[in-house]
Amino acid sequence: MHVHTLLFVILSAVAAAVPGIRSSAQVLFAQEQLDKAIEVDDTTKGEELPHHIPDTCPIDTISCQNTGIDSCCSPSNGLLVLAQQWDTRWGPSDAFTVHGLWPDTCEGAQLPGGGCDRLRAYTNVSHIIEESTDTKLYNDMNTYWPSNKGDNNWFWTHEWVKHGTCVTTLHPRCYNTDSYVPQQEVAEYFRSILDLREKYNLFAALNASGIVPTEQMSGRRPKNTYSLQQFKQAIRDAWGVEPNVKCRGSRLQEVWLWFKVRGRDSYYPVDPWGKDTCHRISYQRKST
Numbered sequence: 001m002h003v004h005t006l007l008f009v010i011l012s013a014v015a016a017a018v019p020g021i022r023s024s025a026q027v028l029f030a031q032e033q034l035d036k037a038i039e040v041d042d043t044t045k046g047e048e049l050p051h052h053i054p055d056t057c058p059i060d061t062i063s064c065q066n067t068g069i070d071s072c073c074s075p076s077n078g079l080l081v082l083a084q085q086w087d088t089r090w091g092p093s094d095a096f097t098v099h100g101l102w103p104d105t106c107e108g109a110q111l112p113g114g115g116c117d118r119l120r121a122y123t124n125v126s127h128i129i130e131e132s133t134d135t136k137l138y139n140d141m142n143t144y145w146p147s148n149k150g151d152n153n154w155f156w157t158h159e160w161v162k163h164g165t166c167v168t169t170l171h172p173r174c175y176n177t178d179s180y181v182p183q184q185e186v187a188e189y190f191r192s193i194l195d196l197r198e199k200y201n202l203f204a205a206l207n208a209s210g211i212v213p214t215e216q217m218s219g220r221r222p223k224n225t226y227s228l229q230q231f232k233q234a235i236r237d238a239w240g241v242e243p244n245v246k247c248r249g250s251r252l253q254e255v256w257l258w259f260k261v262r263g264r265d266s267y268y269p270v271d272p273w274g275k276d277t278c279h280r281i282s283y284q285r286k287s288t
Contacts (some may be wrong), residue, residue: 063261064106072174075261077103077111077166079273082193084202085254086283090146093213093286096202098145099254100159101193103166108273116166125160125186126153132187140194156190164189169264196267200239202255206283209234213285225250225280241269247278 061069063078083099091097104110115121122128130138147155164170170185206212211234214224232242235255244256256274259267 057264059263061263065260071168072171073264074169075103075264076168077116078106078261079104079108079270080259080261080267081274082196082200082257082259082267083254084197084200084257085148086252087148088284088286089288090148091144091286091288093288094203095144096197096255098193098197100163101189101196102163104273111163111166113162115161115163117171120165120172121161122183122186123157124153125157128183128186129156129190132184133181134187134191137187137191137194141190144194144197145190160186160189174264192265196259200257200269202235205238206231206234209237211283213283216284225282227280228276228278231255231278231281239269241271244272244274245276245278245281247281250278250280250282252278252281252283 057070057073061074063074066074081102081104083102084096085099086096102110126138129141132138141156142152145156146152149155164186167189168174170189172180172182172185175184209230211226211230228245231245235241235243235257239257241258244258245252246254246256256272258270258272258274260270261267
């Protein structure tokens with residue numbers, strides 16, 4: 001059974017069983033979104049997709065605005081979330097670490113949990129990164145993208161399979177046939193995200209507005225907390241858009257920045273599509 005047909009059958013069954021899904025129209029809409037999002041090589045056809053040299057792509061395309069643009073030239077899943085996390089146990093004391101860069105559909109819907117290309121669902125992403133031509137990438141990943149469970153390969157592999165394979169401009173067919181090195185898109189995906197983290201330096205932006213980590217007092221609440229509006233205004237002052245701020249209880253957990261894309265890979269921030277989960281924010285110093 002074709003993967004899309006299987007997904008449709010599953011969605012239809014869920015629609016029949018779950019009261020919250022009230023009509024087949026909703027299932028048909030979900031199937032339509034999956035058809036748009038999933039780009040998997042069909043090996044049963046016995047033919048190779050043509051390669052597209054990036055220089056042939058127009059440079060003025062805007063994701064989610066231009067129709068009829070090849071998915072190598074502008075990402076089909078053109079609304080993306082850069083999630084940076086604040087975990088007091090991990091990463092430099094003056095830096096947020098990366099959770100991931102997550103492509104969504106242009107309507108803001110999440111993509112399939114299993115990713116968008118089963119043929120590139122690699123299980124050795126740590127090794128791919130370590131062996132890439134980007135000699136600094138592996139160390140940078142360990143510094144700014146650590147797993148809070150202590151297993152970096154699992155974490156990076158999960159992020160690549162679920163999210164990286166859904167960046168259509170990084171599909172192998174989008175590279176010049178003569179220069180493409182297998183799996184090079186994996187390293188390029190992670191490097192582009194680390195570059196975004198550096199460009200959109202949350203710690204520096206907050207610090208510029210007087211928002212700094214506070215010391216946790218033993219057996220008591222932090223010395224002081226910040227309001228959600230203070231956080232949002234600090235980010236708006238830095239980049240002209242607001243973030244979504246995520247907390248566990250009052251403790252700061254993540255800050256999300258939303259992006260669209262000019263051309264193939266020039267990310268620019270846009271207003272948020274998600275929800276905040278904070279009111280008063282406890283932004284605690286790291287123990288590292």
